[in-house]
Ligand SMILES: Nc1ncnc2c1ncn2[C@@H]1O[C@H](COP(=O)(O)OP(=O)(O)OP(=O)(O)O)[C@@H](O)[C@H]1O
């Protein structure tokens with residue numbers, strides 16, 4: 001019997017960050033937003049109300065350099081796009097996605113190639129989620145949240161910097 005493929009998460013450093021309040025979530029989001037480059041995919045998991053949109057909003061506002069920028073949740077539109085000086089950002093919420101064919105229709109392949117993508121409910125994509133995605137899972141922890149971050153090779157150096165900046 002061939003040895004089973006090790007779970008990919010075993011191969012990646014996982015970071016664990018307590019976020020005591022919404023400001024802490026926003027700091028992590030802002031640091032992440034400033035670190036994004038074209039082709040990045042960030043997979044944001046966590047229950048309804050965990051803070052996936054809050055983190056994305058902070059990332060987009062930081063990258064736009066506008067702390068007041070309107071960043072609506074893409075719950076109903078599925079996709080909101082933003083043009084920053086040097087990067088297009090796609091903020092995507094796949095909760096209402098019906099099937100994987102819809103993901104193609106949304107133009108996600110192009111976004112994965114050319115933009116930076118922040119994806120809520122990325123499990124809807126199944127194997128179509130790029131393997132290089134940075135994964136951030138947000139869980140409730142008392143009155144706050146905890147972010148569990150799994151970073152593939154592309155992110156290993158950057159994520160430590162992001163966490164330093166968010167502290
Ligand atoms: N670290 C934190 N501690 C406590 N509350 C927080 C923290 N971070 C964010 N919140 C709050 O949690 C809520 C998160 O809502 P948000 O819409 O971002 O959730 P979501 O994960 O995107 O949910 P959905 O799956 O419905 O899209 C907001 O009310 C926000 O103020």
Ligand SMILES: [Mg+2]
Pocket residue numbers: 052053054073093120
């Ligand atoms: Mg959301």
